[in-house]
Amino acid sequence: MNWQWRAQGPGRQTRQAAPAVPSGWRQVLRRVLRPILRLAPLLALVAGLLSAVSVWADDVRRPGSAYMSPATQALQRDDTQNPAFLWVRDGEQRFAAQCAGCHVAADMRGVAARYPAIDARTGQALTLAGRIRSCHERHLRQPAPGWESEPLLALLAFVTLPSRGMPITPPADARLDAVRAAGEALWRQPFGQLGLACAQCHDRLPGQRLAGSTIPQAHPTGYPIYRLEWQGLGTLQRRMRGCLTAVRAEPFDEGAPQWVALEAMLMRRAAGMPLDAPGVRP
Ligand code: HEC
Numbered sequence: 647m648n649w650q651w652r653a654q655g656p657g658r659q660t661r662q663a664a665p666a667v668p669s670g671w672r673q674v675l676r677r678v679l680r681p682i683l684r685l686a687p688l689l690a691l692v693a694g695l696l697s698a699v700s701v702w703a704d705d706v707r708r709p710g711s712a713y714m715s716p717a718t719q720a721l722q723r724d725d726t727q728n729p730a731f732l733w734v735r736d737g738e739q740r741f742a743a744q745c746a747g748c749h750v751a752a753d754m755r756g757v758a759a760r761y762p763a764i765d766a767r768t769g770q771a772l773t774l775a776g777r778i779r780s781c782h783e784r785h786l787r788q789p790a791p792g793w794e795s796e797p798l799l800a801l802l803a804f805v806t807l808p809s810r811g812m813p814i815t816p817p818a819d820a821r822l823d824a825v826r827a828a829g830e831a832l833w834r835q836p837f838g839q840l841g842l843a844c845a846q847c848h849d850r851l852p853g854q855r856l857a858g859s860t861i862p863q864a865h866p867t868g869y870p871i872y873r874l875e876w877q878g879l880g881t882l883q884r885r886m887r888g889c890l891t892a893v894r895a896e897p898f899d900e901g902a903p904q905w906v907a908l909e910a911m912l913m914r915r916a917a918g919m920p921l922d923a924p925g926v927r928p
């Protein structure tokens with residue numbers, strides 16, 4: 647800190663010639679400024695902590711798109727540019743060919759906003775992707791398409807689109823409580839060699855940069871998403887799988903109940919937020 651005072655040297659000479667600052671003032675400045683300068687690193691630390699706390703205390707819910715660059719946001723907003731619409735159009739044809747015997751596309755409005763839901767026949771919770779697979783097995787009497795297969799993604803994108811702009815409305819079904827509780831427990835559980843819980847990143851650090859990406863709040867409003875990194879469409883399950891791999895944990899099997907539980911928990915956490923699928927992500 648001494649160099650700061652040595653830099654005042656010329657001032658001392660000035661004072662001898664013509665006192666610009668009364669010596670009383672000089673004493674006061676010295677007494678007040680010196681401790682402040684000594685405390686500077688501490689003050690910086692406190693300011694840093696306060697801003698970290700304000701990030702943590704920021705309980706405004708934001709969709710993933712809020713953390714994206716303006717260019718990626720523009721890509722998501724414009725249906726003629728958003729690459730996910732290639733899957734939507736493919737899904738429209740598949741729906742007409744396979745599903746229209748029992749469903750009208752217009753009936754799909756609002757459906758994506760209330761899944762996962764309990765299947766009446768089995769009593770099990772199903773994601774929307776799981777429901778579409780179940781219709782293949784149960785009603786089309788065909789093997790269900792793979793979880794991240796192109797036919798499933800296309801149907802999922804097409805079936806989700808009519809719910810765009812609608813608020814997420816998780817069903818008030820008591821049978822989902824245990825599913826959501828299981829999801830909540832997974833959310834707080836440390837995973838992988840890094841021992842990190844979903845909550846540690848997504849509840850505490852949204853907005854912070856991590857290895858070139860911005861940590862979002864992890865609201866599931868935009869799914870399925872077109873991810874530039876994937877050069878393709880993917881489900882929420884695939885996105886969450888990526889987070890487990892990133893913390894060096896072994897992901898659950900495709901379609902495992904843990905994914906359904908996490909999705910049910912995330913949909914309740916995002917209740918009331920408008921769906922903005924199909925999203926685009928970096
Ligand atoms: C080490 C921090 C970290 C942990 C732990 C973590 N994530 Fe993530 N998560 C991220 C980052 C960073 C992104 C954004 C990645 C990107 O844009 O490339 C992300 C993205 C997501 C998204 C996408 C949100 C959107 O707007 O599209 C979801 C959903 C998600 N994570 C869920 C989870 C779940 C569930 C877990 C626990 C099983 C988890 N994450 C654990 C850092 C983490």
Ligand code: HEC
Binds near residue numbers: 741748749780781784
């Ligand atoms: C033979 C009739 C039939 C066909 C074909 C059919 N479904 Fe279904 N679908 C049903 C029935 C019945 C239900 C109610 C749940 C159940 O009993 O399986 C249903 C439920 C659904 C739901 C949930 C609706 C809600 O309100 O929760 C979706 C989404 C859906 N089907 C999508 C599809 C898609 C996509 C296809 C084409 C690949 C398809 N279905 C083909 C009969 C059919």
